[in-house]
Amino acid sequence: MSVFILIIVVVIINYYCFHVRKPDNKNQDTNTKKQPPPKKYQEVTTPTSKHARNDYFQKLGVEYEKKVGKKFEELGYYVVYNGLIKGLLDEGVDLIAIDFKRQDIHLIQCKNWKKMVMTHELLEKVYRKLSCFNFHPANYAADNLASYQQINNPYHSQVDITQIEPAKYTIRKSLYISYDRSVHMENGQYLTMMGVGIFKYKEMKIVTTNILEEFK
Structure with missing residues (x-):
């Protein structure tokens, strides 16, 4: 039991x-x-991504400035790469192209755009910046300028622009945009067509072509 x-x-x-x-x-x-597993995505912060985007767009802008500047150099102009030299302190002028024989100075702003649209408000803003820019050649040392030139030309390394008198030169204002559809159609009433991809806004020339073939 x-x-x-x-x-x-x-x-x-x-x-x-x-x-x-x-x-x-x-x-x-x-x-x-x-x-749930710990959230690892919090390690990536927004400021880092924002800085990366800014660096990317800045690089695109620099590449386009060099492309436009090189085109002017090939045409015999002496080019001051103001945007590369002064960065955010360029006062809205990316390039200063000088023709010593014709005594012309081109103040140029470059926009490497494919999606953004140039509205009338932005056109006026660019125009005012170019109009208000005071070019002081004495502020640009020859040895510093030559290091930014895009084509190998012994002439460029010997040029001294510090003695230029801007008052004796004709000042021209230009805006170069990489995409031909970046200028909004509503701006038609403010623009005068000068050629294929070339317009005029007040006293400012606008070139909207990436190839830059229309160069007059």
Whole structure:
């Protein structure tokens, strides 16, 4: 009889260990699995992404400035890469192209745009910046300027513009935009068409071509 009772006790203990407590373990495992993993995406911050975008667009702008500047150099102009030299302190003038024979000075702003649109408000803003710019040749050392030239020309390394008298030169204002559809159609009433991809806004010339073939 005692043996029979002992067997029953053993069976009950085994049942309790393997069937009664086991569901609790399952519930514990289930609760553990439901806990979400730590959010790692918080390591990437918005300012870093913003700076990366700014660097990217700045690089595109510099490339276009060099392209326009090189085109002027090929036509015989001496080019001051004002935007590269002064950065954010360029006062809205990216390039200063000088023709010593004709005594012309071109103040140029460049926009490497593919999606943005040049509204009338922006046109007027560019025009005012170019109009208000005071070119002081004495502020540009010859050795500094030559290091920015885009074509290998011994003439450029010998030019000293510090003695130029801007008052004796004709000052011309130009805006170069890389995409021919960047000028909003609503600006038609303010623009005069001068050629394919070339317009005039007040006394400012606008060239809207990436290839820059229309160069007059």
